[in-house]
Amino acid sequence: MLDHIRSLTDVGTMNRMLHESIAYERSIDGELESLLAQRQEVEKKLLGLHRTGEVLEIVRADAEQMLRSVESTCALANLVSGKVRELDLAQSRVQETLARIEAIVDRGSCIDGAQKALASEDYESAARNVERFLQLEERMGGLVDPASDQHVQLLESKRKLEEVIKKRFYAAVDARDHAGVVRFASLFAPLGLHEEGIKAYVSYLRRSVDHRARDGFAAVKETPDQADFVAALNNIFKDIAEAIEENEELLKSLNGEDGLVYAIRELQEECDSRGSAIVKKYMEFRGLAKLEKEIIAQTNAEKDIVAQSKLLMSAGGAAEGPDLRSIEMFLEEILLLIQTSEDYTQYMIGRVREAGSSGAQLSPRSTTSFKVGSFYRAVQELTSHYRLLEEYFMAENVRKAIKLDEFPANSLTTSVVDDVFYVLQSCTRRAVSTSNVHLTLSIVTCAANLLGNEYKDALQRKMREPNLAMKLFAGGTGVVKVGMEVAAALNNMDVSAEYVLKLKAEIEEQCNEIFPGPAEREKLKSSLLELGEASVSLRQITNSGLEQLANCIAPRLRSTLDAVGTVSYELTEAQYAENEVNDPWVQKLLHGVEANVSWLQPLLTAGNYDTLVHLVIDFIVKRLEVVMGQKHFNQLGGLQLDRDARALVGHFSGMTQRTVRDKFARLSQMATILNLEKVSEILDYWGENSGPMTWRLTPNEVRRVLGLRLDFKPDAIAALKL
Structure with missing residues (x-):
């Protein structure tokens, strides 16, 4: 199993x-x-x-x-x-x-050409052959044998050519053969004689300029009373300028741009020599040094009362100083001399700088020589005389105009205004024309001082005459003759203030044309500022005088304004309608203004009359605001005040070219407040609801005005949030 x-x-x-x-x-x-x-x-x-x-x-x-x-x-x-x-x-x-x-062949050709040209006196061709030979040797450098036959032959030809050219050049110089001089001078450069050539030719140019300058100086020296010093000086300048311009190419060919600068510097020495002599002769002929001493002596004497009394003449007048008409003639002559000298100097300096920008080697002496030489010093001395003469001429003519002041027919100002400003305009314009910024500064400053002192004092004396304004209404009515005197004094100030500004603008415009440099314009600002200050000072004095005149008129309106205090603004409809037919006070006030102010209109300048009207309005408005602030109103009374204010604005608007609405703004706003139906309506016009209107009344003043209405309750006014 x-x-x-x-x-x-x-x-x-x-x-x-x-x-x-x-x-x-x-x-x-x-x-x-x-x-x-x-x-x-x-x-x-x-x-x-x-x-x-x-x-x-x-x-x-x-x-x-x-x-x-x-x-x-x-x-x-x-x-x-x-x-x-x-x-x-x-x-x-x-x-x-x-x-x-x-090169050997070319050099041989150059030698043959130079010898043949020299033999035939074709010096230009000979010089070209020599120049070509030298260029060939320079190109060959160290390959050239100094002992070669070609080199020796050429140097011999070059030596002979140099001798001939120099001889012919100086012969042409002596014969004053300009064409010959130019011909042979142009041959120095091809031979390598640049420095010798430029010196020889510039020396010739100096001789030419000196020859003509000598003749010109002889004329002013022998017959100074018939001589034209300006023309004589101009001829020297013209000859030097033409010598540079006409020979510029030749000078550059001899030594480039440096040759041109050298010629300018050398020819300037002729100007230093002959030009300074002409300027000094002019000063001597016109006796400027003596004249200057006389002016200084007289000026010092005028500052000393004792010395001034010694200068009084037996006839009782002041001793006469230098003739002003002669001084004016001298000033015109000196102006032309200074102008032409300045133009020449600027032209020459410009040529030197132009050459420098093109490659010339400029030394500091190249341009400074024009500012340190004898001619420059002579012109500076002449300028000094001019400054003193111009200041004296200007001051004396201003004093003369003040002394001879009169009232021309059909004029709003006296003669002193036009006369003084004509003198100042002429003198400052002449000074600016010299193109000398320091001289211009001095004369403009002198003009500003005259305006701010002597001239202003003279105008003020007219306004300070005793009781002049009080006499204006002697006998209860305006006195036309006195009114003309008062008006003329005020008009002089007003027109003078305008003229000063016009003078300042004219000087500034002229200076902008003649002095383009910002540094020069900056120097003139201070003097021009003084002129502006003189105008402001005159305007302030004018306004002060008009205020005095308005103060004389104010008492004649006070009674009418005081009567307004008796007028009631608690009106019934019948009273309101009656006031429309029979105005209680406005027309009386306006009639008083017309009677006391309007008659001065044809006597005053438009600016003075407008200012006077506004000063009178200021007085009226201030008084009315006080009076109305003491009254009581109902709504019809507020309407009446509005009608009164409109009537005043309408009338005064027709009396002056300047607006008057701002003067009555506070009064009109008081009327607007007093017209309200109820207290709260003010909010429709206040703050963001004010629209284009600018309130001149403060919140407290608004409440105070509302309190003038009898039917407005204090509690409602106090509750306002303004």
């Missing part, structure tokens, strides 16, 4: 093993089938690799062949490159040899 069981167990094991073996075989068969399925693909890839290998073998063979070819070509190229370098070197030597041969 046991064996049977064992046998059965063995059979089971064998069966299991058999099944496992079968399963393994099947898996192997599956793998074999899979490998067999991939066989074709693998065979294809192997076939592709085989073919690629064949191609690579071919490429390798080609590459090896190309490498052998490149190595062969490289060796050949190295061989050819060496041959090329040898050929280049040989060619360079051949070219150098040919150039030397050509």
Whole structure:
């Protein structure tokens, strides 16, 4: 039994093993089938690799062949490159040899040409051949043999040519043969004689300028009373300028831009010599130094009361100083001399700077020589005389105009205004025309001082005459004669303030044309500012005088304004209607204004009259605000006040060219408040609801005005949030 069981167990094991073996075989068969399925693909890839290998073998063979070819070509190229370098070197030597041969031939040609030209007196051709020979030698550098026959022959020809050219040049100079001088001067440069040539030719130019300048100076020296000093000086300037312009190319050919600068500097010495002599002769002829001493003595005497009394003449008048008409003539002459000198100097400095920008080597002396030479010092001395004469002429004419002041017919101002400003305009315009910023500054400052002192004091004296304004209404009515005097004094101030601004603008415009530099304009600002301050001062005095005049008119309106205090504004409808027919006070006030103010309109300038009207309005409005602030109103009373204010605005608007609404703004706003139906309506006009209206009343003043309405409760007014 046991064996049977064992046998059965063995059979089971064998069966299991058999099944496992079968399963393994099947898996192997599956793998074999899979490998067999991939066989074709693998065979294809192997076939592709085989073919690629064949191609690579071919490429390798080609590459090896190309490498052998490149190595062969490289060796050949190295061989050819060496041959090329040898050929280049040989060619360079051949070219150098040919150039030397050509230079030798050219030099021989230059020697022959120079000798033949010299023999035939064709100096220009000879000079060109010499110049060509020298250029060839310079090009050959160290290859030139100084002992060679060619070099020796050429130097001999050059020496002979130099002797001939110099001899002919100086002969032409002595004979004043300008064409000959120019011809031979132009031959210095080709021979390499640049420095000697420029010095010789500029010396000739100086002699030419000096010759004519000497004749001009002789004329002013021998007959100064008939001489034209300005023309004599202009001739020197013209000769120097023409010498530079007409010979510019020749000067540059001799020594470039430096030659031009050298000529300008040398010719300026002729100006220093002859120009300064003419200026000094003019000052001597006109006796400017003596005249200046007389002016200084008189000016000092006028400052000293004791000395001034000694100058009084037996006839009782003041001793006469230098003749103003003669001084004016001198000023015009000096102006022309200064102007032409300044124009010449600026032109020459401009030419020097132009040459410097083109490559000339400028030394500090190149331009400063124009500011330190004897001519410059003479002009500075002349300018000093001009400054004193101009200041004296201006001051004396202003004093004369003040002294001879009169009231022309059909004029709003006295003669002093137009006379003084004509003098100031003429003198300052003349000073600016000198193109001298320091001189202009001095004269403009002098004009500002005259306006701010003597002239202003003279105008103020007219306004300070005792009781002049009080006499205006002597006898209760306006006195026309006194009114004309008062008006003229005020008009003088008003017009003068305007004239000062016009004078300032004119000077500034003229200075902008003549002095383009910002530094020069900056220097003039202080003097122009003084003129502006003089205008402000005159305007302040004018306003002060008009205030005094308005104070004389105010008492004549006070009674009418005081009567307004008795007028009631607690109106019934009947009273309101009656007031529309029979105005209680407005027309009386306006009649009083017309009677006391309007008659002055044709006597005053438009600006003065407008200011006077506004001053009177200020007085009226202030008084009315006080009076109305003491009254009580009902709504009809508020309407009445609004009607009164409108009537005043309408009338005064017709009396002046300037707006008057702002003057009555507070009064009109009081009327608006007093017209309200109820207290809260003020909020419709206040704050953000004010629209274009600007409130002139403060919140407390608004509450105070609301309190003038009898029917408005204090609690409602106090509760307002303004």
